[in-house]
Amino acid sequence: MSIAIVIPTYNEAANIGTLLNRVLAVGPEYHAIVVDDNSPDGTADVVRAIAAKEPRVHLILRTADKGFGLAVRAGFARALETDAELIGQMDADGSHDPQVFEELRAAIEAGEADGMIGSRYLATSEIQGWNLHRHANSRVANTLTKWIARLPIADATNGLRLFRRDVLEALDLDRLQSRGYSVILETNYCAHRLGFRLGERPITFHPRAAGESKLGFREVLRFLRFLLALRFRAVPGIANPRAARLRIPAG
Numbered sequence: 001m002s003i004a005i006v007i008p009t010y011n012e013a014a015n016i017g018t019l020l021n022r023v024l025a026v027g028p029e030y031h032a033i034v035v036d037d038n039s040p041d042g043t044a045d046v047v048r049a050i051a052a053k054e055p056r057v058h059l060i061l062r063t064a065d066k067g068f069g070l071a072v073r074a075g076f077a078r079a080l081e082t083d084a085e086l087i088g089q090m091d092a093d094g095s096h097d098p099q100v101f102e103e104l105r106a107a108i109e110a111g112e113a114d115g116m117i118g119s120r121y122l123a124t125s126e127i128q129g130w131n132l133h134r135h136a137n138s139r140v141a142n143t144l145t146k147w148i149a150r151l152p153i154a155d156a157t158n159g160l161r162l163f164r165r166d167v168l169e170a171l172d173l174d175r176l177q178s179r180g181y182s183v184i185l186e187t188n189y190c191a192h193r194l195g196f197r198l199g200e201r202p203i204t205f206h207p208r209a210a211g212e213s214k215l216g217f218r219e220v221l222r223f224l225r226f227l228l229a230l231r232f233r234a235v236p237g238i239a240n241p242r243a244a245r246l247r248i249p250a251g
Helices: 015-025 041-053 067-081 102-107 130-151 165-170 183-195 217-231 239-245
Strands: 002-007 030-036 057-061 086-089 115-119 161-166 198-204
Touching: 002 015, 002 067, 002 102, 015 030, 015 041, 015 057, 030 041, 030 067, 041 057, 067 086, 067 165, 067 183, 067 198, 086 102, 086 165, 102 115, 102 161, 115 183, 130 183, 130 198, 130 217, 161 165, 161 183, 183 198, 183 217
Parallel strands: 002 030, 002 086, 030 057, 115 198
Antiparallel strands: 086 161, 115 161
């Protein structure tokens, strides 16, 4: 089984090398697809040097039409061009532990869900290094998501996720609208509305290893506006997602 992990990056040169080593160490079936928005700090150069020696590392360098949401969508599209049966996403800053993918994978292979999320808001989850402001922003975003989008999960906004291939095949990636961090919510919401089952596992969310967070107050406001619009529009996807689910057997 091949597993592709999509990692969007912008100015993560100080973190990406260590992270790629950790992803590849999880197992020989793991591949990393780094989608870099032409970072001025040389992130792409670091990835390119690693990829020259390691065929499981792949780089997508984007020089136009940038944005976290577009980077995630480009990474998912590239993953679907491979033979990966499971496709995941994670942050590049060290806040996510790649070993968690094995827990998410086991749950999917056991038939518990079609997509699994590493959750910061289950009983045994832990968040390290956040101030009160960031806790409040995240809690409000997830509470509003439950009320408005009616997603049956505790953490709809965390970027540590793993999907069966057919979940992403069922989404029309070109018709997704998010250009920012709300792509996480949008893909989770669309998968749920198309009939796929989402599950969660508790995680420890670690402080950023180096650099600065890109999630500011402006991005939070964009998320809230996007959430309201999302609830009242049609879901971009195939007419019968269950038919797509039958095309790819469970891992």
